[in-house]
Amino acid sequence: MTTRGSRSRTWLVCVALAAAVAMAFWPALRCGFIDFDDGVYVTQNPHIQAGLNWANLKWAFTATNAGYWLPLAWLSHMTDIQFFQMRPAGHHFTSLLWHAANSVLLFLLLQRATGAFWRSALAAALFALHPLRVESVVWVAERKDVLSTFFWILTMWSYTRYAQDHDAQRGGWKVFYLAAVGSFTMGLMAKPMLVTLPFVLLLLDVWPLRRWSIEAPFSRGLLWEKVPFLVLALVFSAITFLSQNSIGTIKPLSRFSYADRLSNVPVSYLRYLAKMFWPENLAIFYPPKHWTSGEVAAATVALAAISAWALRQWRVRPYLAVGWLWFLGTLVPVIGLVQAGDQAMADRFTYVPCVGLLFMTVWGGYELAARQPILLRVCMGGGGLAVGACAILTWHQIGYWQNNETVFLRAWEVTGQNYIASYNLGCAALAKGNYGKAVEYFEESLLTEGAGLSCYNPAKAHNNLGAALLQQGRVAQAVAHFESALAVQPSFPEAYYNLGRAFMTNRQPDVALDCFRRALGLAPDVADINYSLGETLLEQGHAAEAETYLEKALRLRPAFALAHEKMADALARSGRVAEGLPYYRRARELALAQGNLLLAAAAETRLSQYAKSAPVRPPGGHAPGE
Numbered sequence: 001m002t003t004r005g006s007r008s009r010t011w012l013v014c015v016a017l018a019a020a021v022a023m024a025f026w027p028a029l030r031c032g033f034i035d036f037d038d039g040v041y042v043t044q045n046p047h048i049q050a051g052l053n054w055a056n057l058k059w060a061f062t063a064t065n066a067g068y069w070l071p072l073a074w075l076s077h078m079t080d081i082q083f084f085q086m087r088p089a090g091h092h093f094t095s096l097l098w099h100a101a102n103s104v105l106l107f108l109l110l111q112r113a114t115g116a117f118w119r120s121a122l123a124a125a126l127f128a129l130h131p132l133r134v135e136s137v138v139w140v141a142e143r144k145d146v147l148s149t150f151f152w153i154l155t156m157w158s159y160t161r162y163a164q165d166h167d168a169q170r171g172g173w174k175v176f177y178l179a180a181v182g183s184f185t186m187g188l189m190a191k192p193m194l195v196t197l198p199f200v201l202l203l204l205d206v207w208p209l210r211r212w213s214i215e216a217p218f219s220r221g222l223l224w225e226k227v228p229f230l231v232l233a234l235v236f237s238a239i240t241f242l243s244q245n246s247i248g249t250i251k252p253l254s255r256f257s258y259a260d261r262l263s264n265v266p267v268s269y270l271r272y273l274a275k276m277f278w279p280e281n282l283a284i285f286y287p288p289k290h291w292t293s294g295e296v297a298a299a300t301v302a303l304a305a306i307s308a309w310a311l312r313q314w315r316v317r318p319y320l321a322v323g324w325l326w327f328l329g330t331l332v333p334v335i336g337l338v339q340a341g342d343q344a345m346a347d348r349f350t351y352v353p354c355v356g357l358l359f360m361t362v363w364g365g366y367e368l369a370a371r372q373p374i375l376l377r378v379c380m381g382g383g384g385l386a387v388g389a390c391a392i393l394t395w396h397q398i399g400y401w402q403n404n405e406t407v408f409l410r411a412w413e414v415t416g417q418n419y420i421a422s423y424n425l426g427c428a429a430l431a432k433g434n435y436g437k438a439v440e441y442f443e444e445s446l447l448t449e450g451a452g453l454s455c456y457n458p459a460k461a462h463n464n465l466g467a468a469l470l471q472q473g474r475v476a477q478a479v480a481h482f483e484s485a486l487a488v489q490p491s492f493p494e495a496y497y498n499l500g501r502a503f504m505t506n507r508q509p510d511v512a513l514d515c516f517r518r519a520l521g522l523a524p525d526v527a528d529i530n531y532s533l534g535e536t537l538l539e540q541g542h543a544a545e546a547e548t549y550l551e552k553a554l555r556l557r558p559a560f561a562l563a564h565e566k567m568a569d570a571l572a573r574s575g576r577v578a579e580g581l582p583y584y585r586r587a588r589e590l591a592l593a594q595g596n597l598l599l600a601a602a603a604e605t606r607l608s609q610y611a612k613s614a615p616v617r618p619p620g621g622h623a624p625g626e
Contacts, residue, residue, distance in 0.1 A: 010117075035427065103125075129394055147190040181232075188233075207321075264335075423445040426442040475505050531549070
């Protein structure tokens with residue numbers, strides 16, 4: 001084939017890959033944000049929501065909010081805000097573009113490194129459209145996956161160019177080496193999972209670059225040229241460990257013993273392997289399980305057998321050993337030896353490791369069928385069917401990511417006892433006012449503690465369960481759960497606030513007042529806490545002191561209709577009726593706009609009552625926001 005024809009064919013595959021990704025992942029544009037890390041990364045992060053400015057650029061390079069140092073990921077989210085504000089479709093579109101770029105770049109890398117055009121295209125297509133990619137692409141918080149992998153593949157492409165030019169003694173190899181080091185640094189600044197890349201570069205030297213051999217393992221300085229990559233990996237590993245440990249993301253042995261962690265390793269490897277070839281029952285969170293000694297032993301034996309088989313092919317079929325070691329090695333940072341988070345495994349962790357398994361399946365399948373044309377055609381047809389099946393499954397899987405309720409309901413259905421799913425479904429039910437269902441879900445999430453597993457933030461679960469019970473009028477039970485939340489997390493302002501509300505319901509304003517003051521001491525700039533403290537003080541006859549907190553509540557939330565009404569009441573009780581009238585008017589306007597007809601009627605009644613005694617507004621007397 002001519003050079004022009006080869007280039008046209010390459011461009012055609014690149015366009016086809018990008019189009020396939022767009023079609024398969026297009027339903028993601030209809031998905032919303034997920035209240036599970038999306039708050040940390042976007043929806044509740046004031047630095048991200050303020051967009052790109054000098055202060056936020058400085059923050060991006062110094063923050064470790066999520067337990068990682070992720071300046072490029074933060075900048076990516078800020079850029080989305082600049083263009084799309086808080087419209088989730090725009091954020092999903094950006095992730096889709098990065099994934100499409102990764103798929104195209106992977107094809108170009110494999111084609112250059114192996115020279116196998118159609119095998120490279122098939123491997124890239126399977127990578128692009130596999131349903132395990134959904135979590136990384138559709139979950140906005142996982143932007144760091146697609147972003148860091150772009151630089152991972154770019155590093156390998158640059159390294160491949162460097163190796164080929166260096167070994168052929170062609171000029172320009174230094175530029176590609178520096179580009180590889182620079183791309184690796186950029187990738188680490190997007191997500192530190194790339195720390196295994198020096199190991200992967202050694203695997204590339206074995207196959208497909210064939211620069212390393214057992215007979216001369218230290219020839220040509222292959223180890224020395226990896227030193228800059230290794231130093232960067234060690235530095236970023238240390239930064240990540242310190243960052244996660246400082247916020248408590250690294251789980252202590254009291255939560256996950258070494259025995260539990262070690263038993264989870266072989267089982268998780270096999271579970272990842274199974275989901276790669278049979279991707280069913282995918283979930284946003286897989287809770288930790290207690291595996292029996294028999295299950296652990298069987299998984300260990302299976303892994304050892306596969307490893308022995310692959311390594312025996314080292315000389316004849318090096319792609320099998322390289323692919324298997326790629327899969328095993330790139331999962332090491334997230335396999336659970338150092339437990340960060342509660343998950344036993346996660347679909348997003350397969351984004352890079354799956355490439356190793358693609359080496360084994362695509363190149364292995366080709367070699368088995370290459371000698372018989374009929375079998376080769378069958379395998380090619382099977383590859384096409386696999387790509388189509390992956391696209392359909394991906395489209396279907398995205399349907400579970402529409403919103404918080406759909407994604408966690410799916411996890412709850414397919415994983416069994418899942419305290420993360422139960423907790424988040426409880427939050428969704430609570431937000432909808434379905435208090436009975438919320439109670440059921442929160443109680444279920446807390447039951448896992450009795451099963452020997454640690455519930456996801458039990459303080460929040462107790463607090464939210466108490467809030468649902470309070471809405472049902474079960475005050476004594478609500479108080480018990482608020483107190484349980486404070487026993488777990490003593491500095492929990494929301495629990496003190498809710499406890500105060502419960503005591504107000506029980507007509508115990510003195511105790512409620514103490515709870516509100518404690519809550520305010522922990523969270524002084526929350527409008528609801530300032531309002532409740534002001535309301536309680538007003539009820540106890542301390543109108544002047546109540547004004548201070550009600551005024552602050554209105555500064556924090558100018559459209560707070562209830563606070564406007566209580567501020568007017570406070571002014572009226574202090575004998576300043578005329579000053580209070582604008583607040584009543586504003587309360588009425590806001591209540592009508594918000595559909596709160598009872599509050600609107602109450603404000604109208606007070607206006608009618610006080611208007612005759614104070615018909616004239618004093619100069620400058622107006623309500624904030626009027």
